[in-house]
Amino acid sequence: MRINPIDVLLFLLLKIVKFFDGRQTDLKYFDPEAVKNILVVSSTAIGDTLLSTPAIRAVRERYPQARIVTHFNIKNMELFENNPHIDEIIPYHGGYKKFFQTIMNLRKHKFDLVLIFHGNEPQATPMAYFSGARFIIKVPTTSEYGFLLSNKNHTLRREDLIHGVEQRLKAAELADCRISDKRMILPIEKDGESAVNKFLESSRIIGADSIIGFQAGASTLSRMWFPDRFIELGRRLINSYPELKIIITGSPQEYEYCRKIADAIGEKAIVSAGEIPLKYMPSLLRRFRVLVSGDTGIMHMSIAVGTPVIALFAVADAKKSGPYYDMEKHTVIQKERTCEPCVSKKCKYQKCMENISINEVFDAIKQTAFKST
Numbered sequence: 001m002r003i004n005p006i007d008v009l010l011f012l013l014l015k016i017v018k019f020f021d022g023r024q025t026d027l028k029y030f031d032p033e034a035v036k037n038i039l040v041v042s043s044t045a046i047g048d049t050l051l052s053t054p055a056i057r058a059v060r061e062r063y064p065q066a067r068i069v070t071h072f073n074i075k076n077m078e079l080f081e082n083n084p085h086i087d088e089i090i091p092y093h094g095g096y097k098k099f100f101q102t103i104m105n106l107r108k109h110k111f112d113l114v115l116i117f118h119g120n121e122p123q124a125t126p127m128a129y130f131s132g133a134r135f136i137i138k139v140p141t142t143s144e145y146g147f148l149l150s151n152k153n154h155t156l157r158r159e160d161l162i163h164g165v166e167q168r169l170k171a172a173e174l175a176d177c178r179i180s181d182k183r184m185i186l187p188i189e190k191d192g193e194s195a196v197n198k199f200l201e202s203s204r205i206i207g208a209d210s211i212i213g214f215q216a217g218a219s220t221l222s223r224m225w226f227p228d229r230f231i232e233l234g235r236r237l238i239n240s241y242p243e244l245k246i247i248i249t250g251s252p253q254e255y256e257y258c259r260k261i262a263d264a265i266g267e268k269a270i271v272s273a274g275e276i277p278l279k280y281m282p283s284l285l286r287r288f289r290v291l292v293s294g295d296t297g298i299m300h301m302s303i304a305v306g307t308p309v310i311a312l313f314a315v316a317d318a319k320k321s322g323p324y325y326d327m328e329k330h331t332v333i334q335k336e337r338t339c340e341p342c343v344s345k346k347c348k349y350q351k352c353m354e355n356i357s358i359n360e361v362f363d364a365i366k367q368t369a370f371k372s373t
Contacts, residue, residue, distance in 0.1 A: 006096060007122050011144065014126055018148060023134055027150045030113075030135050032176040035063055037109050039131060041071045041116040041124055043092035045219060046297025047321070048164070049073070049080060050304055052117040053185040055168035058177040059115065060085035069109055071102075071119075071127075076297070078279045082187045096123065106131035113137070115175060117168040121145065139171040165324050183325055186304035192283030196276065200287070203270045209245045212237065212369060213285065213302070215293035216261055217254040217273075222315040222347035223294040225356060227261050233292070233358050234265035241370065247272050247288070249281070249298050289369035292361060294353075295321055303330065310364045314352035315344055331364040 038059060042052035049072055060068060067087050072080060074091035081089065090105055106127065114128040116138035125145035128136045135150040140161065146152050151174050161167045169179050205211065214234065218224045234246050246265060248258040250273030262269035276284050281298070282305045285291065290308045293299040295316040302309050303323050311322050314335040323330040335355040339347075 010122065010126055014129065014145070014148065018129075025134055025136070025150050026153070027135070027137075027174065030150065030175075032062070035066055035112045037111045037113075038063060038066050038068045039071060039106065039109065039111045039114045039128065039133060040068060040086075041114065041119040041128060042168075043071050043073050043119045043124060045073070046076045046079060047295070047300035048118045049076065050184045050186065050297070050300040051164040051321075052168050053080075053083065053085075053304075054165055054179075054182050055115075055117055055172040055177075056083070056085050057181060057185060058169065058172045058179050059175065061180060062172075062175070062177040067109070069111075071106075076278060078277075079186070079281075079301075081279070082189065083185060084187065085185070092120070092123075095120075099123065099127070103127055103130045113175060115171055117171060118164070125149070135175075137171050137174050139167055139174070162319060163324050164321055184300065184304040186282050186301060188282050188286070188305070189279050192280035195280045196283040196287065199272065199275055199284070203245075203247075205245050205270070210241065210243055210369070211245050211247055211288050212365065213288040213291040213293075213298075213307075214246060214248045214261070215250065215291060215296050215298040216248055216258055217250045218294045218296050220345045220347065222344055222350050222353075223296065224350060225292075225294060225312050225353050226350075227257070227264075229356075229358050229361075230261050230292075231264040233361055234261075234269055236358070236362055237365065238266065238268050244268065245270065247284070249273060249284070249291075290365055292365065308368050310361060310368065312353070312356050312361070314338075314355065315342060315347065315350070329368075331368055333360060333364065 042049045069088045070086050071090050071092055074093055077089050111131050111133040114133040114136045116124055125148050129148045137151050138149050140156045142157050214230050216230050238244055246269040248262050248271050250258045252274035255274040258271045258273040262271045285302045285307050286305045288307050291302040292310045294312045299309050308329040311332045318332045318334045322332050333356055338352040
């Protein structure tokens with residue numbers, strides 16, 4: 001594995017700086033009543049940040065007078081701008097891009113506490129430390145930068161944690177938060193309804209039509225079901241339910257991929273990829289009877305707005321990143337990994353996803369979306 005010299009230099013610098021840091025930063029010195037400014041880090045993908053929202057709510061409930069600033073990925077932060085528990089968002093630009101500029105921005109806020117719910121390393125913990133905050137909490141504590149954490153003596157490994165939501169809530173609990181609600185938060189933009197109505201009208205979808213969503217893409221190939229199976233599933237659904245329309249969601253970059261699937265299904269399949277801004281997607285997802293998806297941000301968005309999902313898992317573990325509540329609504333199809341060792345994100349052919357058949361997805365949709373039909 002190639003070693004990045006910047007990573008090495010940063011690690012050595014932090015070892016030296018921390019050695020001479022005379023502040024008492026262990027959790028035993030933490031006084032919740034002295035907290036006025038809090039930084040919450042969740043700087044990765046959409047789904048990861050949605051999984052952080054229950055913990056952010058818990059932080060707000062415990063610290064109602066504090067200023068809560070979040071550090072979110074610039075690619076998806078617009079989705080969280082109307083979260084009622086957040087006062088400001090500072091963008092994460094990816095890797096070391098604008099690294100020092102972001103640190104200077106963070107330092108202006110004079111944070112008392114940083115909670116790293118889910119961050120890209122090796123940037124997240126060093127940036128939290130350079131922000132000047134006295135107390136930094138992160139779960140699990142096993143990374144190479146564990147020596148910077150206030151909870152470094154509260155050893156928690158990734159395998160000790162069940163679901164991603166629980167991981168984040170555990171970090172909030174270490175900051176004296178009490179957990180009252182584990183549901184994700186995704187408010188609907190007020191302009192989203194009108195934007196979605198226009199899209200549906202232009203796509204010749206009327207109010208009486210049933211809509212099923214297909215999320216065909218994913219952040220990695222290993223999490224994607226096969227396009228030919230989405231095509232056959234779509235054809236079978238439309239043959240069985242003539243009033244049905246299928247909307248294929250995705251990012252603007254996935255438009256052509258989604259278009260090919262839609263064209264192969266037929267005229268009742270519509271592509272929303274690139275047509276609906278990310279911040280309006282919750283309004284569209286609420287219109288679906290059900291969404292068929294792998295482990296994606298769109299899947300988590302659907303769960304957050306109350307839309308049932310048929311979640312397709314093989315490489316990913318649904319117990320850690322799948323539906324977490326309202327389980328009576330959702331169907332998880334989990335298959336075992338077929339390759340040993342599993343290369344996960346480096347996978348060039350998702351063989352384990354072959355084990356998810358069209359028949360079982362079709363049957364799951366019938367049970368979820370057409371129980372009385």
